[in-house]
Amino acid sequence: MKSSIFFSRKGDANMWWIIIGAVIALVVMIVLLVFFTGRSATLESGILDCAGKGGVCIGSDEACTREDGTLGTVSRAFQCSAEEKSQQRTICCFK
Secondary structure (H helix, E strand, O other): OOOOOOOHHHOOOOOOOHHHHHHHHHHHHHHHHHHHHHHHHHHHHOOOOOHHHHOEEEOOOOOEEOOOOOEEEOOOOOEEHHHHHHOOOOEEOOO
């Protein structure tokens, strides 16, 4: 009986199936990642929208004050829309 450190033909075939399965799983994961990344951009813009949270976008030279004269809250976490940014209103103010 010969002893060998190499795989037998049957073991070698099983190794190829494992490699093929791993490559297919990797391709599926990449496709899902690309798919959900594209969808999450729309969700992210809705979550970070200043007006959607009840805020008002103001210019950097304007004061964030309420109607009664008290100071409002400025938040840098929320973003103004592209239209408001074009009008130089980039700060989210909660009155």
